[in-house]
Amino acid sequence: MATLTHRPIWSDSEDGLPARVTERPPESPALVAAHLAGDPQAFRQLVLRYQTRLLNFVYRMVGDRERAEDLVQETFIRVHRHLHRYDPSRKFSTWLYTIASNLAKNELRNRRRSPLVFFQAIRQRWQGDQRPLDFEDSSSRPDRVYAAHELRELVDETIGKLAQHHREVFVLRELEGKSYEEIAEIAGCNIGTVKSRLNRARQSFAELIAPRLD
């Protein structure tokens, strides 16, 4: 099961893990080339590099941790099978996010067609919410931990209320820090549409969350 921690995102290294103070790791295109040349470790390094950020992106899209992990695995399986088709003139991460985004949209489409699947996802999430508070940092004051937990729950709920196409651009921009060009490629729309969706998404986010903040 995916676990939750409160470490600032992507602050240390690309995989969200503490940065290694050794040499700089190879770039993604070099890893792709190494994989295609038969290096068995290259694909694993690509997975390690992107698994956490992809998981967070997909989780924000579908709102279900377990399903998000399945979809990230499926993304890597597709990448593994189709890596020979990858065009090195495109940014590797954009290609990866496009696949993950399509899978997430497909999941949401299936849920709309099958309310039972949607209900099960909601139920799983509800059960997850009943877990006891996890005080990872013993030096934190419980009231502050609780307030932070409440705020995270509120943010999760607010993101879930955004329209799917607004949520996608909002998460890609605010969480992943993608450029308008990258978002346009991932979402399959033009830059003008990205800007307009992002503006609407930020406005909706503020309108939904502001009345519930202290």
Added chain:
Amino acid sequence: MTCKDFLLLYSAYRDGANPRLTAAMEAHLAVCTSCEAHDQAVRRGVDALRREVILPSEDFAERLDARLASNEEIEEPFRPHVSPVVASAMAVLLLALAVFTSHRPAMVSTAAAQVDPPSVARPVATAGIPFVAFVPGP
């Protein structure tokens, strides 16, 4: 700057691409509590969003390796795509269907007019029990 302008330009301000816009927006923020609350709501929410990191489960890599090794079938995502030729053909078909169905009711009604109406029983008052009887209609 009005609050309406602020909301309209907020996204561009948040992306920080234009220093002149940033200065104008911050001048408005300094005097408008409503827009300041809007800005704070986005900042606090996004800050909380960035702090919450979901980590993959410990056996993520092992499970992925197993799935890759098993060469499992994965369903291709449904991506609705209709070529312009197919779309035009469908439009012509729909139009033909619409024309056909619009003529169909007239044909049915003509045929129906040639059939005798069904006979309906007619109530007739009688002197004794049951006082009302039904006889075949005309």
